[in-house]
Amino acid sequence: MQAAIRTRDLTKDFAVGFWRKRPYRALDRLSIDVAPGDVFGFLGPNGAGKTTTLKLLMQLIFPSSGEAEILGRPAGDIAVRRRIGYLPENPYFYDHLTAEELLDYYGRLFRIAGGERGRRVSAILDRLGIGAERRLQLRRFSKGMLQRVGLAQALLNDPEVIFLDEPMSGLDPLGRRDVRNLILELRDQGRTIFFSSHILSDAEVLCSRVAILVKGQLAAQGTIADLQAFHVRGWELIVHGVEDSIVQRLRGRARRITRIEGARYAIELGTESRPEQILTELIADGASLVSLNPLRDTLEDLFVRRVAEVGEGARAEGGHARG
Amino acid sequence: MHAASFVALATFRESVRDRVFYNLVLFAVLLVAASLLIGQLTAGQDVKIIKDLSLAATSLFGLCIAIFVGIGLVSKEVDRRSVYPLLAKPVRRSELIVGKYLGLLLTLLVNVAVMTAAIYLVLFYLARGVPPNIQQAWDAPALDPALLKAIALIYLELATVTAVALFFSSYSSPLLSAIFTLGIYVIGQFNADLKQFDRIVSAPAAVALAKGLYYLLPDFARFDVKLAVVHGQPVPVAYVAATAAYALLYIAALVCGAAALFARRDFK
Structure with a gap:
């Protein structure tokens, strides 16, 4: 079966420093496979490389080496973009537009025809609980409401694969519950969901499979049951x-x-x-x-242990190098 | 419709919502105040002065929009990260660049068109009631169609300046883009002098460098026929067409350059 998302040795180095540029490896040879219909949790502490991976998959940045595929096509392929949805971390949208206008604009880019576009925009805003506010300019929206608009635009084209970068960020408990239910609903519809998070309880409830990323490296990958059974x-x-x-x-x-x-x-x-x-x-x-x-072990126990193990490994490597 | 056209319409809408067209109010006030004042102070020269002043104001106001909106066209999208969800849609990076550029061209077109209408309205008001024998003594009629040639070239100049701003904005910060664009604009006004550099300098390397810069940098002086039009001197259609072709070539090169730079840019 063809993977919905596949990466092989995906690596990203950034040049850091002002005068003397030196490479900083944000992602190190990441190889993952996400099967169609999976809810895949991409977990890791801040700075682990989660957002870098998502940006590589969206081709907002380009890999230093390795490859990434979505639905069997290279990441960034225009035809693939018609079939995916993406919610960036802390999304920002044009604040001079209303929620309705924003979705209408994106709907045009997806070439959704006029009448159908209007119906879809209205339905998705209803589903995300954006009522009369949809006619307000986005500059008046709270962070939580913007997150909902972000989810709405990610689902507008009825995507097969949905990438969500920290989807619970900025949401109150009710909002988080709504998003959890939404993800479960999308899962039941057979869509593939790839979401990054550092909120482990969400991953535990939602994910069929998880990967734990620490300092740009894959520290663990598997089903939650597999990862916990050994412990x-x-x-x-x-x-x-x-x-x-x-x-x-x-x-x-x-x-x-x-x-x-x-x-x-x-x-x-x-x-x-x-x-x-x-x-x-x-x-x-x-x-x-x-x-x-x-x-x-809870997922949190596993997470903390893997983070500590990678930290120890890095210290040991540093010690050898210095020695 | 092409994705670039949707981006262009969205860019135009953003200009409208960001109150870019408020400059038209200032332009209108300036024009009316000037016409009233000049009408009181001068005898027989008022039409010429108003033409001179209004063409200069059209150029200056347009230039402010071309530079200050132009430098934010791409950098604002990147800095605010609105480019992230946009580029996850079926939109090529080159389409984003072209769409942004066309959007600002549309804004400038509306701006210049409204200013042109205002200029003709004021000139009509000034010429009204002036006896025909006095009007015949003017260098050019008040409602001279040749004004449109000057305005068309102003618009082409603004389109070229916008392309310069877009080019820098595709990889540089807004502040640096503004400095570079303004610098290129100022140098471009004196570009023709570089061609004659061999008359004052004999060193072959310096002359070759000056010639190279002459061909590389835009020649903005070509677009300025304001003085000729105001004084009723002919501006051949062939000259306007050749300048338009020059502008289109230069713009095409800059937009392609901007698209190429933007195509490989990492959004960290």
Whole structure:
């Protein structure tokens, strides 16, 4: 199956410094594949290279080496641009135009015919919750409202692939919920969504696959389940109908025992414990099982660990170089 | 329609919303005040002075728009990052450059057309009631159609200055673009002197350099036929056509240059 988005060794060096220019590598040999219909979360701390990647995909900047393809065509291909939508980070639009006029202008660039254009502009503004404000000049819009206009223009051409750079930025909790629902709706329609974010809870809820970028390098890539499965850090066993004295016998083998209420206990076991054996003992003593769950790292734990690992790696490389 | 034409119309709309045409009010006030004042002070020279003054004002006001709006044409899009969503649409970078340029040309066209109408209106007002025998003594009739030749060349000059501003604006900051464009405009007024450089300097290298600059830099003096028109001297149509061809070639080179520079630019 052809990837919706594909990069191979995509690299971008910027020249920094005033007099003596030296190269600064913002993105280092990025290779990713995003399948059609995926909601792909592109995660990383500030300055990791997320926006650089998106700009490379939009051909707002050009790669130093490597290649990028969207829908099987080179990034920047005019025919491809008819089939994609893009929301830049902190978008700015012509503030002398109204939301309606802006979308009408972009609709013309997409060659959407007059009547259809009007209908589509109206429908998308309705969907994004922009009511009577659509006839106000954009200079009067709040940051959150501009973000909604940005989303509206990204969806105007009914795109197959949608690139969203920090789509939750500047939105209040209600706005974030709306955008989350919108992304889920687009996913259900079979569209491919590539969004960058540093808000991990959003990625956890929305993404089928994620990539973690740190200092321009790919630190992890996969489904959220895959990335978390390797990091089971224990078990939580909840049992009911067991006497306190029986539970206390497990003190040496459990990490923590918490009485929830009455004869209901939460027993946290380490990875070295065998939960099946403990459960069998407790059931033999009259307990009944409520639940047994693995304790996995959250995406945030994984994220922090990968950022730290790359940081350590960079320090070690620096040390060797100096040495 | 071509994507460039949509960009051009959007650029024109931006000029209107940014109140670029407010300069027309100032122009009208200046013209009416001058005609009233000159009418009181001079005898028989008022029509000539008004023609002189109004053509100079058309050129000056247009020049302000060409330079100060022209330098922001591209740099404003880049600085404010409105170029990001725009270039993610099916628009080539060259179409953006051409569209921006055509948009400002349309703004200048409307501006110059309204000014032309105002000039003819004031001249009609001044000539009204002047006996025919006095009018015959004037160098040129009040409502002289030759004024249109001078105005057409002013417009072509403005179009060339806009192309210079666009060229610098495609890769440089607005301040530097303004300095470069103004510099080229001033040098362009004296460009013809470079051709005669061998009359005052004998060093072959200096003469060759002067000749090279003469062909490289625009010759803005070619566009100035104001004095001839005001004094009723003939301006051949062939001269206007040759100057128009010169302007078109120069503009085409500058717009292509701007598009080539813009095509490989990184928007950091």
